[in-house]
Amino acid sequence: MRHAVMRRYFKHGVLPQLMVFDAVARHGSFTRAGEELYLAQPTVSVQLKKLADTVGLPLVEQAGKRIHLTEAGRELHSAIEELFRVFARAEEKLSSLRDPDTGRFRVAISTTAKYFAPRLLGHFCQEHPNAQVSMHVDNRERLLERMAANQDDVYVLSYPPADIALTLHKLLPNRLHVYGRSDHPFARRKRVPIEELAKQPLLMRELGSGTRLMTQGAFEKHGLRPNVRMEIGSDEAIKQAIIGGLGVSVLSEHTLRRTHGDVADEGLVELDVEGFPLDGWWYLAYPAARKLSPTAQVFVDQTLALAQSLSTPAVPAPTPAPVAAGRTARV
Numbered sequence: 001m002r003h004a005v006m007r008r009y010f011k012h013g014v015l016p017q018l019m020v021f022d023a024v025a026r027h028g029s030f031t032r033a034g035e036e037l038y039l040a041q042p043t044v045s046v047q048l049k050k051l052a053d054t055v056g057l058p059l060v061e062q063a064g065k066r067i068h069l070t071e072a073g074r075e076l077h078s079a080i081e082e083l084f085r086v087f088a089r090a091e092e093k094l095s096s097l098r099d100p101d102t103g104r105f106r107v108a109i110s111t112t113a114k115y116f117a118p119r120l121l122g123h124f125c126q127e128h129p130n131a132q133v134s135m136h137v138d139n140r141e142r143l144l145e146r147m148a149a150n151q152d153d154v155y156v157l158s159y160p161p162a163d164i165a166l167t168l169h170k171l172l173p174n175r176l177h178v179y180g181r182s183d184h185p186f187a188r189r190k191r192v193p194i195e196e197l198a199k200q201p202l203l204m205r206e207l208g209s210g211t212r213l214m215t216q217g218a219f220e221k222h223g224l225r226p227n228v229r230m231e232i233g234s235d236e237a238i239k240q241a242i243i244g245g246l247g248v249s250v251l252s253e254h255t256l257r258r259t260h261g262d263v264a265d266e267g268l269v270e271l272d273v274e275g276f277p278l279d280g281w282w283y284l285a286y287p288a289a290r291k292l293s294p295t296a297q298v299f300v301d302q303t304l305a306l307a308q309s310l311s312t313p314a315v316p317a318p319t320p321a322p323v324a325a326g327r328t329a330r331v
């Protein structure tokens with residue numbers, strides 16, 4: 001046992017006995033203690049006798065009608081008061097964790113999911129301003145390490161592992177296109193054979209990235225190896241490298257700004273290559289054995305409902321809360 005000194009108290013029913021003793025000590029009466037706890041007076045006596053046996057010392061003595069505490073009783077009662085204060089403090093914290101509006105949870109998202117997942121979180125936090133949420137951003141492999149170490153409550157990722165038992169909810173479509181600079185020769189062509197793409201200098205995400213796994217899979221399916229010009233650990237830097245003329249790349253469409261369906265990132269265009277786009281999904285995931293906290297469960301439910309209500313994969317920013325009447329904004 002962790003605390004050998006506690007062995008004496010390792011018995012069924014000690015906590016109710018302590019509560020009975022506390023009531024007797026405060027009221028100086030078995031009858032009134034019984035009334036407070038809705039117990040018959042003989043039950044109070046039995047509970048107190050059991051506690052005295054556990055402690056190994058008498059706890060109360062009768063003087064006339066009034067019950068007095070012995071020295072052992074006074075010692076035990078002051079310990080009980082301290083114990084109950086500790087319980088009350090813990091209960092305060094636990095009840096805030098039980099309440100979805102004030103509880104906390106940790107979400108970890110893959111690097112590419114940062115283009116939409118913070119907005120989903122924004123919608124949740126607008127409705128639950130007192131919930132405490134933390135968000136970690138890392139590539140797929142690092143997320144899997146965090147899953148193994150049980151570091152987060154919920155994950156947003158696109159390429160779930162086959163060897164970890166996960167609860168998976170489809171969140172949004174994830175479509176990967178080939179992107180190039182607007183003056184790239186493929187920009188004017190239709191259905192470019194993938195063999196030709198394999199010869200182009202390709203900008204590839206770092207090892208551990210889910211985007212990289214999906215891209216490699218597309219080439220491998222055709223028995224091809226891409227001509228990797230450079231590994232770059234950021235979708236944003238890849239876009240700039242394409243514009244800088246360093247090559248083409250395969251990226252999630254969520255990384256691109258769009259207006260009315262067209263790529264709005266200046267100088268970038270979608271290239272029409274055979275075998276592309278690659279169609280996948282973004283998932284909300286958590287270990288199958290995990291019982292989500294009430295706050296995390298509400299986040300999952302509301303986020304799935306919001307994603308379902310969207311007609312496009314683009315997640316709108318939450319609308320700012322209206323300023324309460326009578327409040328003036330200072331500039």
Ligand code: PGA
Nearest residue numbers: 110111112140158210211
């Ligand atoms: P990543 O994201 O390429 O940023 O790792 C994709 C994924 O979640 O699999």
